[in-house]
Amino acid sequence: MSNVPKLTITYQGITIPQATDIRSGVLGDYNFAFGGNLNITSSATPQAHIADNLTQNITDANAAVAAVIAGVDPATSEGRMQDAIGRIYFLSRKGARSSVVQAAVTGQPGAVLSVGALARDVNGLYWASSGTVTFPIGGVATVQFACTTTGPIQLGIGELNRIAQASLGWDAINNAGAATTGTNVESRSEFEARRFASVSKNGSGSAASIRGAVWDVSGVLDVYAYDNRRDTPVDVGSTAHSIPANCVYVAVVGGDDAAVAKAIYQRKNGGCNLDGNTTVTVVDDESGVAFPYPTYDIQFERPSALAIKFLVQIKASPALPSNLQQLVRQSVLDTFNGAGDSQSRARVGGVVFASSYYSGVAAISSSILILSIKVGVATANADSLDIGIDQSPTLTALDIEVQVI
Secondary structure, three states, X not given: OOOOOOOXXXXXXXXXXXXXXXXXXXXXXXXXXXXXXXXXXXXXXXXXXXXXXXXXXXXXXXXXXXXXXXXXXXXXXXHHHHHHHXXXXXXXXXXOEOOEEEEEEEEOOOOEEOOOOEEEEOXXXXXXXXXXXXXXXXXXEEEEEEEOOOOOOOOOOOOEEEEXXXXXXXXXXXXXXXXXXXXXOOOHHHHHHHHHHHOOOOOOOOHHHHHHHHHOOOOEEEEEEEEEOOOOOEEEOOOOEEEOOOEXXXXXXXXXXXXXXXXXXXXXXXXXXXXXXXXXXEEOOOOOOOOOOOEEEEEEEOOEEXXXXXXXXXXXXXXOOOOHHHHHHHHHHHHHXXXXXXXHOOOOOOEEEHHHHHHHHHOOOOOOOEEEEEEEOOOEEEOEEEOOOOEEEEOOHHHEEXXXX
């Protein structure tokens, strides 16, 4: 019998012995094999060196077993193992997603601006419209544009102001709000949150099933759904957005208009009303009916941008990093956009808590002592901020003030 303690797997999970106990067991085995007279107390002997190496090998093997076991639990899986769990639900990890912005386009009444129309920002990046719009009387319409360069691209107010590809009747473009920042490849926590939500997507009619289906649309950054089953309107959220009677309200940030509308149509109940500032016609070509196919107008909300401001106050110290301003701003932006942790991302209809930003700022350097972090809209003076169900929270580096006191 070996003296080395074994890894055990029980109904309660896996138990891995400590490396010190493994090393003691290895030395005990050596001592027994060589007659019981080895020096197993000194760390300067050949047997101690061999025992250290074998202990490391055993510890690595135990860690590999623990990693495999953790990989089959959706709560702890990551990487390739998480991808495998996702495939059980017919999900694949999303690649980098584009930043999106609501922009006011000006043109001749009656002219049509087609999906994919290109505009250019002040940094030379291109943005494509996510849907088709007909210019109304007055000539101004609001359209979502997505950056053709994926990832966390920032865009400030008024920075999308050039037409890159001429379209008949289209005269001008400008964005009154900042962009909702895109993401890099879907993180572990983001993928798990979407997998969890997808459990409901195979149902129909409920807000959860519609939300799960829309989350699966390529390019979608955020979804909010509310089902008003009352026979009277109801006001919801901090902006008291009115949802009509017997109506499902869906707010979506990102994604192609047509794809979002199709996902909503496939999961809503028949006869159910919809509400929102965007209307897309969906063709029902999958029900087995003969041509011409039925068409349905699907409404959903493209939330307006809500510019958020932060104030970070740090105690003065000669040990503070020389690029403190840049580091703090990037930390706040990362937390706001949910970098590595989807739970911290500022969302439609959610709450931005200033306390969520302390750990990221404090982790920059041990010399940083945070006096306070405040959040707000016109002025950053609150500990938390409620986001309306018709608002998409946005943040740029210029809206993060860092004070050293």
